[in-house]
Amino acid sequence: MPKNAIVSEVKTLSCSNSWRNYHFLKVTTEDGIVGWSEFDENFGSPGVANVINQIGHRMIGQSAMHHEHLREDLRNATRPGSGGVVGQALGAIENALLDVKARTLDVPCHVLLGGKVRDKIRVYWSHCVSYRARTEHYTPGIVDVAGVQQIAHEVGEKGFTALKTNVFHYDEEDRISGWSPGFGRPHDPARNVERKTLKDLRRHLEIMREAAGPDIDILLDLNFNGRTEGYLKFLREIEDLDLFWVEIDTLDPKALAYIRSHSRHPISSCETLIGLQQFLPFFREQAVDVAIIDTPWNGVWQSLKIAAAAEAYEVNVACHNFYGHLCTMMNAHFSAVVPNMRIMETDIDRIAWDAELFTHLPEYKDGYLILSDRPGWGTEPNEVALRAYPPLETVGPARKTPLPRLSI
Template sequence: MNITDVQTLSCDAGWRNYYFVKIATDAGITGWAEFDEGFGSPGVTAVIHKLGEMLIGRPVPGPEHFYAEAYSRTRPAAGGVVAEGIGALENALMDVRAKSLGVPCYELLGGKVRDTLRVYWSHCPAWRINHPKYFGPGVTDLDGVKAMGAEARERGFTALKSNTFIFDEGPAYAWRPGFAAPFYPELNADRRIIRNLRDCLEALRDGAGDDMDILIDLNFNFKTEGYLKILRAIADQDIFWVEIDSYSPDALAYIRNHSPHPISSCETLFGGREFLPYFQKSAIDVAIVDVVWNGAWQSMKIANLADIHEVNVAPHNFYGHLCTMMNAHFACSVPNFRVMETDIDRLAWDSELFTHVPQYRDGHLVVPDRPGWGTEPIEEAIKAHPPKPGGGLIRPRQSR
């Protein structure tokens, strides 16, 4: 079975675009993967096209062969968008190979350890604050936050994750200086930000009740001093984990050693080499692995490395439905799984874009047993929603 073509497609996803890679073969089997350019990664499409050229006309390679060759050809600039391009192609090749064998992708990853995956409702209430045009009803104040906590409980979810917002200047808005929204590069945590964060956590708890696990994602929005100030300020809160992005394993280890709450991190890292220092320095309680960026095969190696260091893993998953399925096959195959991120607020046309959508039951995602990833993009639907310029984190924002 030889590869005959490698294509990329994209479509409108509201405040961003969805991106897909399609690998065609002379056996009539097509492999799909979803990737992303909006999370600070412009240029992944160009990398996929360039690396895809080395696949056309050749037999479908196994994941070890493909990664070894692709990494060797890009070694001087390993990581970043190059690694994301390799990961996207690796995932699409896995879909091809699994379909050719008539098995789900998890069989190629060693088989299932579990049939369902506990999930947390991510961006609750972030999507309804940041993008009310696409995810309604909009949330503008703390009463809306409380209502979302109650909604998550009523819909059977047992965990949710929120972010940092400002509520005391009129309609609520997100505080994301780590992503230049607003452009506040000093990344300080002042009293007003901490007060608003506490107010948000208390509103969520009031709505969700005592049995809900609440996670908070601080992203890259502060520096070590600021993270420590926040952790001290919310020490009395019942928090499942505090998610912190840091490119310094030493700084994160220092934060963790002074934190009353578990620390999760690493969603923006590539490969075992980048994860290893965080494990060696005991910098994290949970390692967040982006299967979309790293590729499922390399993600399994990262999970194995985490397991050796007595650390559990959680997928980074805030993309489209195909990404959710890809992450599900990874998460069901690793013994050291903690919990899976998923977005419950969806676009009005999300379900039109895929042959199958994720199924949730009692706060858990049911792992599909269909061949490959268990869903495919529908090309006609993708073309019916053409992509828009910009999108994601790259789109300029006005400062408040």
């Protein structure tokens, strides 16, 4: 007799990942099937778990096989506050329901998503330099130009074909420091791009190119660290360099279209958008060469709709993926079925106990992630390990050290 996948429990869990916390949703059915998803509260999203815990009861007694029906019910219940952490909560729920459905049918999630069009997905090594600059969490740490050279060389040495890096300042002794005013480091609400930042970025990219060699693709992430004027300054400074893309975050599609029209490099964006309606203006304005979709935020099923719309506008897509291994697997199943996939983000640098937290790890070979054919997403959190690393109380955007007081 086929299992009916009636939801009996909805539960959130979390654990420490040294400098942030990992967050998971566990959905259990009356048949004993367990589905998982991973979500995030560190990237400007405190409170996602609280939203899930407030609305998850509406799924109890309903079949996970009808995941679109359940999502629409939750969307109706939260419509006045849609988007933001509410949207991310719906995405986490959708992804866990997809895992339940696939495990109930004993198939990989990519089968539910339409079937794979590729067996492996090209990836790039994200946060290259950025993570190792967190010297108390990653080994070997990077503090100066020698460390930058070493990791750029290591990318190709380990078989990867692409890396993504960020903006760094260099001092007189060649020590590095990150620059991201869009995220408050340093605190500069104007987000002005000055001469030193331009020169140091150019130097950083030239150092990485020389160390990585001519055959490694280099991606640059400018995040929210400028305004239209500043982004144009960056693009003029680096227009003659060999870059795979320049990633820019702005919420104004017309501004981004203007920036793109002045860029000699492909422009990627949209990683912080939720829902097809937020993506459409960027497609209509021809604002991006590559639309980046955060599938944990949007839900993989909804992300397929966004990717289909992008294809109608002759735009390729990529994944926003700097979370744990479950998110990587979720993104891999999405990437395997989407025809207009450009490349997938992944973090290679990991903290010491990261591998303990999941039952299976992603498999990489020659710069590609090899798709799993295990049921569901192909991995799940190890609950015993989660308990061994309890979540930190002092991390996340709402708990950062407050700003110094201004003089009165």
